[in-house]
Amino acid sequence: MTTSASAPDSRPVVLDRRDGPYGEVVLRRHGGLLQIIANGCFLMDTSDGRSERLLVDAAFRALDGRSEPAVLIGGLGVGFSLARAAQDPRWGRITVVERETAVVDWHRDGPLSAISARAFADPRTVIVESDLVAYVNETSDTFDALCLDIDNGPGWTVDKANEGLYSLAGLAGCARVLRPGGVLAVWSAQPSAEFEGTLWNAGFQRVRTEEIPVARGVPDVVHLAVRPG
Template sequence: MKRFVLLDTAEIPGTQGALCLFEYGDDFVIKIAGGDGGQLMNTRMHGSEDALAAIPCKKIASRANARVLIGGLGMGFTLASALAHLRADAEVAVAELVPGVVGWNRGPLGAKSSYPLSDPRTRLIQGDVAEVLKSQNAAYDAIMLDVDNGPEGLTQKSNSWLYSAAGLHQCHRALRAGGMLAVWSSSADRKFTEMVSRAGFSVEPVQVYAHGNRGTRHTIWIAQKRA
């Protein structure tokens, strides 16, 4: 009988919270320490994390020297998906706030996504993706955000800036002409769709299955920068 085995706990910088990594049979699970037992992510269901990168990266795949930014390393599946769809001359920057998550991905957890941090196209930024974005102007061909459960921050209240009008306008500034923005969420949000549009994007919310072609579906906003 499978059971959850706690492997490690990692503090979330700037908060009193922490993330916990569990082994569950052949899979790994990340939960919030002291939470209700719900899973933030697991290695068995990552279809929407794959799609978060696959959909926008396919649209820019032919661009020479493409530069993309991923907010949130998670279990590495979004990073791996981006690398799979981009050319050999691309650079994929991934910003991860929690040092422990980086360590987990360099350890046994990383095998589930084929250790994308080891790819020479990967540039790891250990810090808050919001701080990275604030200093950028026309720097990226695509930005993919998966730092929380969606427009309503769960693990860190400061994440709400990324989903605010100011944060979305900064994403617009940080993108090159025709650049793509993709935002992951556990649920749909009509008001957020309208906010993305007002920030200067042509946007479509896409429903993606978490695993296979049935069961839980997540929302990914796919937005292209208007001139």
């Protein structure tokens, strides 16, 4: 997720509004930015993709040179994470799980295609329309890295149903889809010592946090952890 920034005298213009199984989702333009709003809650915009790029890059670095690793990205959002992964020829299969059909549509043939068109055309890219919690508990596929950016952090979920993802049981599902030595990378709007402790208690190793400086306030972070080999 990213912090909204736009010209103070501009007013947002709704480009599309959908009602789906998880509520209302809106794409709007605010000045030069595109924004995604879910059930009236600001999720993210196209102002700055540093956090999303670091999420993907940090996961790759933590894999210690693994050849053509497969990555699972939880949440399509405005497409920065997918675009970053697709720009790097070292990644193997790139799977993105997104539960909102509207978001996928906005990338396929809507305004967000300006960010993701090349990534969508990449033969390594697979888009799965599903709830991430259900996916990690049901899929037979496994991955070398799992990058999560579906909330504002473990303690600030967009949907109350997502809270379980950051619990011991939810992290067991994340570990289930990771190959031995695989990396879990979780974006957060603020650091969480409590979540670091939960990662250790869930059996992950090499738990650490990387900060992403922001213009104002507490830095964004990426929580990193490795499934034991």
